[in-house]
Amino acid sequence: MLKTAAFVVASLAMLGSAAADRLSYHGTVSADAAVTDNVLSVPLGSDNREGDILLTIRPGMLFTYGIPRFINEFNAELEMTRYGAQTDQPTIATRAGWKAIILTGPLSEVILQADVSRSVVSAIGAAAIPTETMVTLLPINQVTAMSGGANEYASKVLTRELRLFQTAFARASKSDDEGTPPTRIDAGEVGASLGLDRSFIKNAVSLEVGVSVLNLHRNPEAPMGGRDDEQVNLRGRIQWRRDFTRKLSGSADAGAVLVMPYGTDMYHPFVEKNNRVFPLLGVSGHYTDVWGIATAFIRRDVTPNLFVGANTVNDTAAVVAAMPLYLKAVDNNRRAQPKLAGVGSFGLQRTQLIEESTSDLQSSFWIARIDAGIQYAPRPGFTYQLRYEMMYQTADRGQGVVDPLPGFLRNTIYVSASARFPADVAVRVPKRRTNAVRADRKDLAPIGVEPVIPDLTEGAGDGE
Incomplete structure (x- = not known):
């Protein structure tokens, strides 16, 4: 009996130890x-433009759980922002997300991701790092938005040169600016795509086709007028990638999107619906080193903007980089992950709205964004950052628009600090597993070993 009890206790202890090795939870x-x-x-030229001082605190939690061939990661945070002069009440935002990677076989994998949030639209960029913020058309004033989405990516290596990949996604957003009159937007999109990638020694070519269904609704009392979009986007694209050196690579892509309105527009029931084809073009250059990565691109694309409730054509030029800044006083060992890094993005975009029935280009906006900073990570889990953000957006009435979406200019300086307790995470879902910028795909983070290109924004690693 005593031997049996001792065996059971020892077995439970071993199971607990094994579970502890697989489970990681952090504050x-x-x-x-x-x-x-x-x-x-507020709009450009308005007398109501006001500056302010903000203090934001984001407590949260992180859970990771990994077993052979299956890694899960869950995070959640509460965001509380207190304004110096605007209001006595803090604004509250919440976010939660889950992602997982499943190795379905020795040559195949599936990546799953889901997220949900409630936040002020103008503050969404503040919660992201500079390399993840992108230039995009935004509504003005304190617009509160609830959003959620899920996406799936699957990849299967067919031969040494051929790889099949597939994606599926769904996302939705509901926003209200509580203005007079108010603008309320309900928007959603679901879609899927299928692609084939063929690699050569220094080149790779991929072909991708996809479809998405949009439902975009704006209330008739809104200053921009009512909108009732039901559209289908049929998409096809071919991409070529070339590795010039071990660090430099480039790509070019071309394709088209067929926009097809369907259903009955409750605000314009007698307007004839027309299909229209929009070309897609893109050119990009990439630098990938052991401790840094930089990308510059010019691209035309067609994507729905759920925050303004419209299908849009976007012409974008952007530069995104995360590069080490070596200073002897901070980093005395170049073999270790750098503690000091420059991170940032610069983007310029022209956005044109697609009319819901005729598919004509309805209005044009210019948006510019600078988001740059210096990050200091003295040890894993602890990061300090000084950051500057500039947002500029023009307004253009355009043909057929009742009232334009106003433009604005905003400059913001942040001083930030973040911490994670305990600092070491048992397992993580790699960030870069879906979109290779190199033809040899060596820029993607492998599973189970140290990444070829560590993420500087995750903080300094060990190895002094």
Whole structure:
């Protein structure tokens, strides 16, 4: 009996130890102190433009769980922002996300991701790092949005040269600016795509086709007028990638999107619906080193903007980089992950709205964004950052628009700090597993070993 009891206790202890090795749970916290010259993103030329000081605190939690061939990661955070002059009540935002990677076989994998949030649209970029913020058309004022989405990516290596990949996604958003009159937008999109990638010694060619269904609704009392979009986007694209050196690579792509309105527009029931084809073009250059990565691209694409409730044609030029800044006083060992890094993005975009029935280009906006900073990560799990963000958006009435979406200019300086307890995470879902920029795909983070290109934004690693 005693031997049996001892065996059971020992077995339970071993199971607990094994579970502890697979499970990792952490507390996270970050804080921003910011000063801005246009806290409400009021229109250009308005007398109501006001600056303010903001203090934001984001307590959260992180859970990871990994077993052979299956890694899960869950995170959640509460965001509380207190304004110096605008209001006595803090704004509250919540976010949660889950992602997982499943190795379905020795040559295949599936990546799953889901997220949900409730936040002020103008503050969404503040919660992201500079390399993840992108230039995009935004509504003005304190617009509160609830959004959620899920996506899936699957990849299967067929031969040494051929790889099949597939994606599926669904996302939805609901926003209200509580203006007079209010603008309320309900938007959603579901879609899927299928592609084939053929690799050569220094080149790779991929072909991808996809379809998405949009439902975009704006209330008739809104200053921009009512909108009732039901459209289908049929998409096809071919891409060529070339590795010039071990660090430099480039790509070019071309394709087209067929926009097809369907259903009955409740606000314009007698307007004839027309299909229209929009070309897609893109050119990009990439630098990938052991401790840094940089990308520059010019692209035309067709994507729905759920925050403004419209299908859009976007012409974008952008540069995104995360590069080490070696200083002897900070980094005395270049073989270790750098503690000091420059991170940032610069983007310029022209956005044109696609009319819901005729598919004509309805209006044009110019948007510019600078988001750059210096990050110091003295040890794993701890990061400090000084950051500057500029947002500029023009307004253009355009043909057939009742009232334009106003433009604005906003400058903001952030001082930030973040921490994770305990600092070491047992397992993580790799960030870069879906879109290779190199033909040899060596820029993608492998599973189970140290990444070829570590993520500087994750903080310094060990190895002094």
